Amino acid sequence: MARPSKLTPEIQQRIGDNIALGLTYRLAAESAGVAYKALNEWNQKGQTEISGNIIRFHNILKNGTLMLQRRCLCA
Numbered sequence: 001m002a003r004p005s006k007l008t009p010e011i012q013q014r015i016g017d018n019i020a021l022g023l024t025y026r027l028a029a030e031s032a033g034v035a036y037k038a039l040n041e042w043n044q045k046g047q048t049e050i051s052g053n054i055i056r057f058h059n060i061l062k063n064g065t066l067m068l069q070r071r072c073l074c075a
Contacts, residue, residue: 005053006033006034006038007034007038007042007053007054007057011032011033011034012053012056012057012060013060014028014031014032015028015029015032015034015039015057015060015061015064016060016061016063016064017064018031018032018064019061019064019065019068020063020064020065020067020068020071021068022068025039025040025043025061026039028064042054042057042058043057043058043061045058046058046059046061
């Protein structure tokens with residue numbers, strides 16, 4: 001039986017929020033209690049998925065990055 005994924009909606013949002021604040025992917029993952037390697041694996045899978053939890057996470061990462069970029073451009 002497979003172990004439950006740590007990729008809960010709460011973890012996804014926490015990582016996305018941290019990236020929007022300017023944390024690196026490594027620090028955002030660590031602050032949410034997730035290994036950086038796992039974040040990268042989820043993100044890579046999300047680039048090829050069509051639907052589901054993984055693609056949602058990939059989109060949260062992209063949105064967090066876009067929010068940070070907008071904030072930097074407006075500053």
